[in-house]
Amino acid sequence: MALPNTAASAGANVKSAVRTVELLEYFAGSPGLHTLAEVQEAVGYPKSSLYMLLRTLVELGWVETDATGTRYGIGVRALLVGTSYIDGDEVVAATASVLDQLAQETTETIHLARLDGTDVVYLATRASQHYLRPFTRVGRRLPAHATALGKALLATYDDAQIEELLPPDLQPTTEHTHTSRAALLEDLRAIRERGYAVDREENTLGLCCFAVAIPYRTPARDAVSCSVPVARLTESHERTVREALIAAGDQLARVTRRLA
Structure with a gap:
């Protein structure tokens, strides 16, 4: 047989x-x-x-x-599987109170996202208190090079690693998206120096986003952002958002340190 x-x-x-x-x-x-x-x-x-x-x-x-x-x-x-992933994720649980506080301080939409290949995936969101606000959902996937979240995370890698991570072509999502590797790498160097990333209508027209990476891992895997409609982004409000986000980044680093 x-x-x-x-x-x-x-x-x-x-x-x-x-x-x-x-x-x-x-x-x-x-x-x-x-x-x-x-x-x-x-x-x-x-x-x-x-x-x-x-x-x-x-x-x-x-x-x-x-x-x-x-x-x-x-x-x-x-x-059901996607929900169980979120429910069981230690970073989502550990950062919840900081995200709540950041949303309260800025009155704007807050996102927690994770780098997955060449994209970022939203893990948690807090809606803006304003009528004019972006509509987003957990599980949304966006190209890293076109978002503040993604750029904050890419900036924690060195240039050689970034070249390996990036897709062959940097596809634009708006007319402001980086499609040149050289321009993106220059932007990432500036992000490393100032400590936060900015996306000025690079992913969505009419929307500006600020983001910081959460450094419980190196390179970082997760980041938090604040999204503000350009129509509401005064110089004073932008300063408030940046300061609140940087302070939240320090808090997030502390609450996630045990997860490294």
């Missing part, structure tokens, strides 16, 4: 696991519902195996379909 080819079986299982993760990441980055043809074009898997994988994920609750069963999107199970 022939013995099972365990190596081949293990390889197939790994391939299936990789495809499952890639598929869920596709849905996470492409909100809404998509036809089988659209999904197949995006991920490039054989249509028959893709269909079987989708049906399995639908049965398990990781993928949902519309009433016709022909369009697919991310399922509620993904939300």
Whole structure:
């Protein structure tokens, strides 16, 4: 009797696991519902195996379909896992009171974010007290080079490491985004000198953001920011925001020191 080819079986299982993760990441980055043809074009898997994988994920609750069963999107199970990540994260818990205080002092929107590859991902947010304010959500992913949060984190790396971290092309999100490596590196050097990062409409037109890295790790993994609509950003208010953010950065360094 022939013995099972365990190596081949293990390889197939790994391939299936990789495809499952890639598929869920596709849905996470492409909100809404998509036809089988659209999904197949995006991920490039054989249509028959893709269909079987989708049906399995639908049965398990990781993928949902519309009433016709022909369009697919991310399922509620993904939300449960994402929520458990936030609920169990020690940095989110340790920084909560400081974020509350910073939001109270500045009256503006506050974000805690983590560097993930070439992007930053929002872990926590505190809404502005003003009617005119940015609308953001936990889990949002933005390119690091185009945000104050991302630049504050990139500035904790040396130039050689930054070159490895950056994507091949720096894509603009607005007309103010750095698309030149030289310009970005110059900006990061200035951030290291003054101790905070600034994004003046580089990610969102009409919005200015300030950020500091939380140095419980080196290079830093997390950062906190304050976002202010340009229409409300007077010279006096900008000074208040900067001072409050730098002070909060010192507090955050203390409360997260044990997490290193």
